[in-house]
Amino acid sequence: MTRSTGALPTVIAAFMLMLPPSLMAHVQQERSEPEHESTVDGSPERIAVWFDQDLRLVSFEVSGPDGPVALRRRPERTLTRHFETAPSSTLAPGEYTVQWRGLAEDGHVMLDEFRFSVR
Numbered sequence: 001m002t003r004s005t006g007a008l009p010t011v012i013a014a015f016m017l018m019l020p021p022s023l024m025a026h027v028q029q030e031r032s033e034p035e036h037e038s039t040v041d042g043s044p045e046r047i048a049v050w051f052d053q054d055l056r057l058v059s060f061e062v063s064g065p066d067g068p069v070a071l072r073r074r075p076e077r078t079l080t081r082h083f084e085t086a087p088s089s090t091l092a093p094g095e096y097t098v099q100w101r102g103l104a105e106d107g108h109v110m111l112d113e114f115r116f117s118v119r
């Protein structure tokens with residue numbers, strides 16, 4: 001009769017799961033223009049986002065079928081609940097993605113995106 005002498009792999013989770021900080025205090029994208037997953041007829045006159053809390057917007061980038069889109073206005077890094085800009089030239093038909101990044105008042109980095117199509 002064989003007898004197992006192998007030690008049980010007593011793997012003790014010696015670390016605690018580091019839970020992410022509560023999302024409650026964090027900034028959400030409330031709405032956007034164009035709306036997320038919407039289709040607009042022709043090039044939109046403005047591209048805008050609203051947040052549910054103040055945010056220090058650091059970057060706001062639009063990309064489409066022809067790559068990055070030049071914008072008339074850039075974020076100013078001041079605390080704001082709203083940012084809007086416009087494409088510098090007419091947007092060609094296609095899918096566009098808007099990615100923004102900013103700092104919540106507590107300094108945490110927030111980011112999100114919305115997408116729309118131009119036809």
Ligand SMILES: [Cu+2]
Binds near residue numbers: 107
């Ligand atoms: Cu935070």
